[in-house]
Amino acid sequence: MAAQRLDGRLLAAQLETSMAAAIAAGLAKAGRPPGLAVLRVGDDPASAVYVANKEKACARIGAKSFGSHLPANISQAALELELHELNKNPAVDGILVQLPVPASINDRALLQVLDPNKDADGLHPLNLGRLLRGEVGPRSCTPAGVMALLKQAKLPLEGMRAVVVGRSILVGQPMALMLQQANATVTIAHSRSLNLEGICRDAELLVVAAGKPGLIGANHVSPGAVVVDVGIHRRPEGGLCGDVRFAEVEPLARAITPVPGGVGPMTVTMLLLNTLRMWAQRHALAEPCQGL
Amino acid sequence: MAAQRLDGRLLAAQLETSMAAAIAAGLAKAGRPPGLAVLRVGDDPASAVYVANKEKACARIGAKSFGSHLPANISQAALELELHELNKNPAVDGILVQLPVPASINDRALLQVLDPNKDADGLHPLNLGRLLRGEVGPRSCTPAGVMALLKQAKLPLEGMRAVVVGRSILVGQPMALMLQQANATVTIAHSRSLNLEGICRDAELLVVAAGKPGLIGANHVSPGAVVVDVGIHRRPEGGLCGDVRFAEVEPLARAITPVPGGVGPMTVTMLLLNTLRMWAQRHALAEPCQGL
Numbered sequence A, B: 001m002a003a004q005r006l007d008g009r010l011l012a013a014q015l016e017t018s019m020a021a022a023i024a025a026g027l028a029k030a031g032r033p034p035g036l037a038v039l040r041v042g043d044d045p046a047s048a049v050y051v052a053n054k055e056k057a058c059a060r061i062g063a064k065s066f067g068s069h070l071p072a073n074i075s076q077a078a079l080e081l082e083l084h085e086l087n088k089n090p091a092v093d094g095i096l097v098q099l100p101v102p103a104s105i106n107d108r109a110l111l112q113v114l115d116p117n118k119d120a121d122g123l124h125p126l127n128l129g130r131l132l133r134g135e136v137g138p139r140s141c142t143p144a145g146v147m148a149l150l151k152q153a154k155l156p157l158e159g160m161r162a163v164v165v166g167r168s169i170l171v172g173q174p175m176a177l178m179l180q181q182a183n184a185t186v187t188i189a190h191s192r193s194l195n196l197e198g199i200c201r202d203a204e205l206l207v208v209a210a211g212k213p214g215l216i217g218a219n220h221v222s223p224g225a226v227v228v229d230v231g232i233h234r235r236p237e238g239g240l241c242g243d244v245r246f247a248e249v250e251p252l253a254r255a256i257t258p259v260p261g262g263v264g265p266m267t268v269t270m271l272l273l274n275t276l277r278m279w280a281q282r283h284a285l286a287e288p289c290q291g292l
Helices: A006-031 A045-061 A076-088 A105-111 A124-135 A141-152 A171-179 A195-199 A264-282 B008-030 B043-061 B076-088 B106-112 B127-135 B141-152 B172-181 B196-201 B264-282
Strands: A035-041 A066-070 A094-097 A159-164 A185-189 A205-208 A228-229 B035-041 B064-070 B094-098 B161-165 B185-189 B205-208 B224-231
Touching: A006 A045, A006 A066, A006 A141, A006 B172, A035 A076, A035 A264, A045 A066, A045 A264, A066 A076, A066 A141, A076 A094, A076 B064, A076 B161, A094 A264, A124 B127, A141 A228, A141 A264, A159 A171, A159 A195, A171 A185, A171 A205, A185 A195, A228 B172, A264 B035, B008 B043, B008 B141, B008 B264, B035 B043, B035 B076, B043 B064, B064 B076, B064 B161, B076 B094, B076 B106, B094 B106, B094 B196, B094 B264, B127 B172, B141 B172, B141 B264, B161 B172, B161 B196, B172 B185, B172 B205, B185 B196
Parallel strands: A035 A066, A035 A094, A159 A185, A159 A205, A205 A228, B035 B064, B035 B094, B161 B185, B161 B205, B205 B224
Antiparallel strands: A185 B185
């Protein structure tokens, strides 16, 4: 039997519809739409595409986007000033610094200037601490997107043995915390883990965010496991692939995310949802997409 | 062969000697000793003992303690004001609210009033986020004490399979992060985990912080594992015991912490070390007990 596909494109579209409705419903009371500011520094070509996608998504749901495209040689101080302005701007609910920034910029210091209550990416240390403590706050987008996909598929996480491969701040770490808060028993494996195959085979849920094309194959997956692939890479021969060798793993899995069309589309959606929630909170509106 | 004992009393005494030396060396430049303020609210009898222990430890190393004992019926606002005063007090480097506080007090809100750079316990969300991100900041005392014990015993953590039983904010969660940053492969098990015995038997390092007397026995421990017991409980028949059934587990283990005299004494020591480090940072002194 073929594995269930965890379809991120479909869920993202459904959530966009809900978010558009929440904005339409709240607009009169709030007096303005939610605002997302995306700071782009320098001319990374992939960033240009990502930023454009975020702006288009804002437009689709009726949120306002504030783009700032700053030159690669901008000073740390000037960039921090820009962030301060956005922190103060009452039309802006969420702010995001598109990574990577040029090497001359200290992105950690930059993040500390960002108002944690406008942190659209959920990466400010205070928000990671809130996640750790189970407190309300904007959540890291990619792992929040994975949680939404698992929830949508009604996969019961309670007591499940989950393995997260990769321990980045962007994905692996917050992913592990979110799964744990759903009462899974979570292991984080990483580049220094010994016997990665054996560790992964213990998993009933395997989330792979290693950033290594095709790292995970059939030897890593127990029959019936749920497999979530966060990786996305351009193949030398064209097309995209993930961290999981899909053709090998799919016949074993109970459910699996495709690449593309799995986790990827959910990240922008959760960025919008963080922004919407901060907007709703500022205007004492009901929480949009509650329970996600 | 008997297991190696991880002796917290001995290590705590050694660290106190180092800290006393660091204070003596920095006193002239700093112009004042490190200051630790312990806020105690109400009359929990165990708290009285703990607070007295902290004050005695301060005296032993030459730090100054500022105690405030507030009535159980103090309002949230009055208590927050007290905290604000300590935040502003330039003689205070570390502040600690002794838990538990009376039920009328919202301890989460209280923690948010605390200056994160005076957070002697390392429990402010910002400091947990810093830990998650691998950034400098005061660290949760009990897990930091465990790390110091493991380091002192020269137990190689890199690539080790570690299982932490318990997911509290005080111990389990920060413990898992610290072990992971030492490149262990970490699993957090908890009350909703299925097959706790099997999960624990995978561990080369088992840290038990479940708060359940005698939860862990020989069936949970693989021969040669390192076992760290964070639990401490009063036995109905007198004396203290941990979460681990010591007599059963000790013959199997490669190394083990006794209860009492294992992790317990390290907690106050790490509280002092957090305070000392914040003092040293404020006065641009060398970091005390570097590498711990």
